[in-house]
Structure formats: structure tokens, C-alpha cells
Amino acid sequence: MQRETVTAPLGPVSVLADPRFGKTRVLTNRIQPLFYNHNFAPSQIRAGTFTQNDTQTMRGRLDT
Structure with missing residues (x-):
């Protein structure tokens, strides 16, 4: 599932x-x-997560 999604x-x-x-x-x-x-x-991408922690994790990964 993961590879197909990416x-x-x-x-x-x-x-x-x-x-x-x-x-x-x-x-x-x-x-x-x-x-x-x-x-x-x-601004062209929308992603949702279940928790604030997940949101912060995703932002941190995308900023690096």
C-alpha cells in the first residue's frame, strides 16, 4: 500500500x-x-492528519 500511494x-x-x-x-x-x-x-497541497502531533511531525519533515 505504501509504495503504491507514494x-x-x-x-x-x-x-x-x-x-x-x-x-x-x-x-x-x-x-x-x-x-x-x-x-x-x-498553497496547492492539502494534507490532513488525525492529531496536532502528526501535523507538527509532517511539517517538520517537509521543512528539512
């Missing part, structure tokens, strides 16, 4: 899994190429 064609994706299955990492790996390879602006 490498899926451009467009919306949904990642549904139990806790601790790497959803935040999968979304981060999906988003990073949009910035670096496809020149998307942050």
Missing part, C-alpha cells in the same frame, strides 16, 4: 490505516516530490 499518478490520494502504520511518513513521501520535482507551491 508513486501514484498526480492527483488526490487517501491513506487509511491503523495507528502506527506510517500514514504520516507515506503522505510526507508523497508530498516532497510535488515540491521538488513538480514545482507545486505549499
Whole structure:
């Protein structure tokens, strides 16, 4: 599931899994190429997480 989500064609994706299955990492790996390879602006991407902690984790990964 994870590899298919990260490498899926451009467009919306949904990642549904139990806790601790790497959803935040999968979304981060999906988003990073949009910035670096496809020149998307942050305002063009919408990502949702379940908790504030997940949001902070994702932002931290995308800022590096």
C-alpha cells in the first residue's frame, strides 16, 4: 500500500490505516516530490492528519 500511494499518478490520494502504520511518513513521501520535482507551491497541497502531533511531525519533515 505504501509504495503504491507514494508513486501514484498526480492527483488526490487517501491513506487509511491503523495507528502506527506510517500514514504520516507515506503522505510526507508523497508530498516532497510535488515540491521538488513538480514545482507545486505549499498553497496547492492539502494534507490532513488525525492529531496536532502528526501535523507538527509532517511539517517538520517537509521543512528539512
